[in-house]
Amino acid sequence: MKLISDLNQRSLVDRSLAAVWHPCTQMKQHESFPLIAISKGKGAWLYDEKGNPLLDCISSWWTNLFGHANPQINQAITNQLEKIEHVMLAGFTHAPVVELSEKLSALTNGNLGHVFYASDGASAVEIALKMSHHYWQLQAKPQKKKFVCLENGYHGETLGALAVTDVAIFRKAYGSLLQEVFTAPSPDSRKAKSGESADDVARYAAQELEELFKKGHQHIAAIIIEPLVQCAGQMAMYSPEYLRLVRALCDRYEIHLIADEIAVGCGRSGTFFACEQAQIWPDFLTLSKGISGGYLPLSLCLTTKSIYQTFYSDQTQQGFLHSHSYTGNPLACTAALTCLEIFESENVLQKNILRAQDLANAFAWAKSDSRIEYWRQQGMILAFDIKQDCIKNLATFPREMFSQCINEGLLIRPIGNTVYVMPPYILSTEETSQMGKAVARALDKTLS
Numbered sequence: 541m542k543l544i545s546d547l548n549q550r551s552l553v554d555r556s557l558a559a560v561w562h563p564c565t566q567m568k569q570h571e572s573f574p575l576i577a578i579s580k581g582k583g584a585w586l587y588d589e590k591g592n593p594l595l596d597c598i599s600s601w602w603t604n605l606f607g608h609a610n611p612q613i614n615q616a617i618t619n620q621l622e623k624i625e626h627v628m629l630a631g632f633t634h635a636p637v638v639e640l641s642e643k644l645s646a647l648t649n650g651n652l653g654h655v656f657y658a659s660d661g662a663s664a665v666e667i668a669l670k671m672s673h674h675y676w677q678l679q680a681k682p683q684k685k686k687f688v689c690l691e692n693g694y695h696g697e698t699l700g701a702l703a704v705t706d707v708a709i710f711r712k713a714y715g716s717l718l719q720e721v722f723t724a725p726s727p728d729s730r731k732a733k734s735g736e737s738a739d740d741v742a743r744y745a746a747q748e749l750e751e752l753f754k755k756g757h758q759h760i761a762a763i764i765i766e767p768l769v770q771c772a773g774q775m776a777m778y779s780p781e782y783l784r785l786v787r788a789l790c791d792r793y794e795i796h797l798i799a800d801e802i803a804v805g806c807g808r809s810g811t812f813f814a815c816e817q818a819q820i821w822p823d824f825l826t827l828s829k830g831i832s833g834g835y836l837p838l839s840l841c842l843t844t845k846s847i848y849q850t851f852y853s854d855q856t857q858q859g860f861l862h863s864h865s866y867t868g869n870p871l872a873c874t875a876a877l878t879c880l881e882i883f884e885s886e887n888v889l890q891k892n893i894l895r896a897q898d899l900a901n902a903f904a905w906a907k908s909d910s911r912i913e914y915w916r917q918q919g920m921i922l923a924f925d926i927k928q929d930c931i932k933n934l935a936t937f938p939r940e941m942f943s944q945c946i947n948e949g950l951l952i953r954p955i956g957n958t959v960y961v962m963p964p965y966i967l968s969t970e971e972t973s974q975m976g977k978a979v980a981r982a983l984d985k986t987l988s
């Protein structure tokens with residue numbers, strides 16, 4: 541017991557650095573860069589051990605929609621906890637998973653009426669890739685097994701998902717473990733030359749994709765994309781025209797379209813699903829992050845009746861035999877169902893139009909700032925790039941800006957030279973405006 545009491549005298553941060561291997565982190569950098577112990581959250585605010593508040597401007601890695609310790613979600617989970625915390629989903633079912641699946645299907649107007657569950661985003665991507673692969677075998681076209689992904693795309697970090705991810709820093713050490721894929725140009729609207737529109741960039745990118753499909757379609761199972769915003773790829777935004785063109789190409793060349801809406805789904809882009817802005821439906825749609833309101837690990841892959849029917853057979857091995865222990869966890873499904881109820885009862889998508897306008901107003905200063913380029917917004921995501929010649933050391937800029945933001949009471953994590961905010965859907969106009977001003981002050985200090 542002596543050991544435990546000794547341990548308790550050290551700070552939580554020191555104990556964390558000794559025992560916890562933190563994600564997406566070079567641990568040695570914590571020698572000079574603060575690790576922050578959070579003891580509670582309320583609404584859009586996080587509180588450290590001393591009670592200092594931090595505004596969660598990035599929704600705790602894009603997961604939180606309706607605030608921390610949301611009373612309605614807390615209550616719903618507590619109620620469910622009294623009934624059943626977990627039961628395996630193979631051979632069993634329960635009300636939360638059924639109701640959630642029905643609601644999601646209804647949100648796609650029945651176009652994607654079958655829902656397969658997992659626990660994290662990367663696993664939902666693996667499911668979409670495996671289903672597509674298996675589908676083509678069942679269609680007696682086993683040679684259709686290659687995947688196409690986009691330059692600068694991100695789909696998670698397990699081996700299958702990482703293979704279709706094009707972010708060098710995540711792939712570099714693992715290249716030899718990854719299957720080969722085709723990579724098509726990103727429709728990133730920042731590529732527009734003078735006189736060109738975002739639609740023009742979308743058309744050029746789709747033309748190159750068509751060349752790839754024309755040559756390789758007999759070997760291609762699916763293309764995977766992040767609709768409208770390549771979030772981990774520095775919030776690269778693009779025209780919905782690209783989605784329409786890709787849908788048409790997929791139909792023409794018999795290739796599945798996988799829409800990875802793990803980051804842009806659940807109202808983030810302005811509509812519930814980002815694909816709605818192009819009036820298209822994919823063959824597979826993945827959700828995670830926001831779906832449980834940032835409460836519990838939950839991910840899912842929606843698909844069509846025709847794909848589902850292809851697996852429906854007297855043969856066991858013709859089924860989709862993928863599983864995770866916590867598939868369809870009742871508590872996580874309850875959190876998700878409650879979020880969908882909040883979307884309806886509080887008219888969230890409608891109100892987010894005004895919140896997005898608040899965001900634009902709060903960051904209007906950045907549009908005319910000579911250190912800044914490519915100011916852009918898609919619904920509840922707002923981003924801009926700091927011109928590289930204004931940054932002394934690009935390798936340390938994200939950490940320095942993070943630290944200055946912490947001093948201002950904000951949680952912000954720049955990606956490279958891109959500063960972005962992606963707040964929960966609950967900020968007041970006043971809080972949003974304060975956030976914009978505090979980011980401006982933090983940027984001044986970081987660049988000075």
Ligand SMILES: *Cc1c(COP(=O)(O)O)cnc(C)c1O
Pocket residue numbers: 660661662663665694695696697766771772800801802803804828829
């Ligand atoms: C975060 C993310 C993933 C991976 O989700 P995890 O839960 O981190 O595995 C996949 N795709 C996109 C678009 C994401 O933003």
